[in-house]
Amino acid sequence: MIFVFFLGVCTLFAQEATPTPAPAAQASAYTPKFHGDPAHSDSEAAALAYMRVVMRAEVGFNKQYGHYANALAQLVHSGTFTQRMVNPDRGDYTVGYKGKKDNFILTMTPKMLDAQHRSLYAENDGKIHADDAKAADANSEVIETHHW
Numbered sequence: 023m024i025f026v027f028f029l030g031v032c033t034l035f036a037q038e039a040t041p042t043p044a045p046a047a048q049a050s051a052y053t054p055k056f057h058g059d060p061a062h063s064d065s066e067a068a069a070l071a072y073m074r075v076v077m078r079a080e081v082g083f084n085k086q087y088g089h090y091a092n093a094l095a096q097l098v099h100s101g102t103f104t105q106r107m108v109n110p111d112r113g114d115y116t117v118g119y120k121g122k123k124d125n126f127i128l129t130m131t132p133k134m135l136d137a138q139h140r141s142l143y144a145e146n147d148g149k150i151h152a153d154d155a156k157a158a159d160a161n162s163e164v165i166e167t168h169h170w
Contacts, residue, residue: 052138060152060165063138065114069130070166072112073144076119076128079103080146081170089123090146096121114139131157 052063061067079100083091086100094110094117097103110117118129125146132139136154143151143158148169151162 060150062140065132066139066142069112069115069132069142070150072107072115072117073128073130073142073150074168075102075107077144077148077168078170080126084146090121090126092121094119115142129158 052061052067055061055067059067061070076094076097079097079102080090081101083097083100091097091100094103094108098105098108110119112130114134115130115132118127118131120127128144130142132141135141135156140152140154141156141158141162143153143160143162145160148167149164150166150168151158151160152165153159153162
């Protein structure tokens with residue numbers, strides 16, 4: 023009887039000492055890259071950074087030539103825009119670009135549209151628009167404004 027009691031207590035302690043598996047790790051929340059960062063994920067932050075580079079390059083290109091670029095390739099060596107940046111595949115996003123003499127339209131379309139990968143849109147007015155339900159356009163929410 024004592025042996026059975028002792029065996030039962032040892033079994034109880036062994037069960038209590040066995041660590042329980044940790045719950046599955048949840049997706050970590052996005053950490054903003056700077057004060058006022060409007061991004062919802064790392065890939066959206068990268069897409070927004072790309073847009074800022076293109077927009078700055080367009081401002082410089084327009085000052086130098088008196089019009090905006092007809093294609094992204096024309097922006098190479100304008101500001102910090104490089105040849106590698108002409109590739110429209112930007113990880114979780116795809117670049118769309120339409121240039122005209124007096125304006126340009128830059129879009130970043132996520133490969134999977136959701137709250138962390140919003141569709142992005144910008145023109146020469148310096149405003150970046152975002153939408154998590156459809157393709158962003160000039161009527162979508164403004165998430166960032168630049169005055170270059």
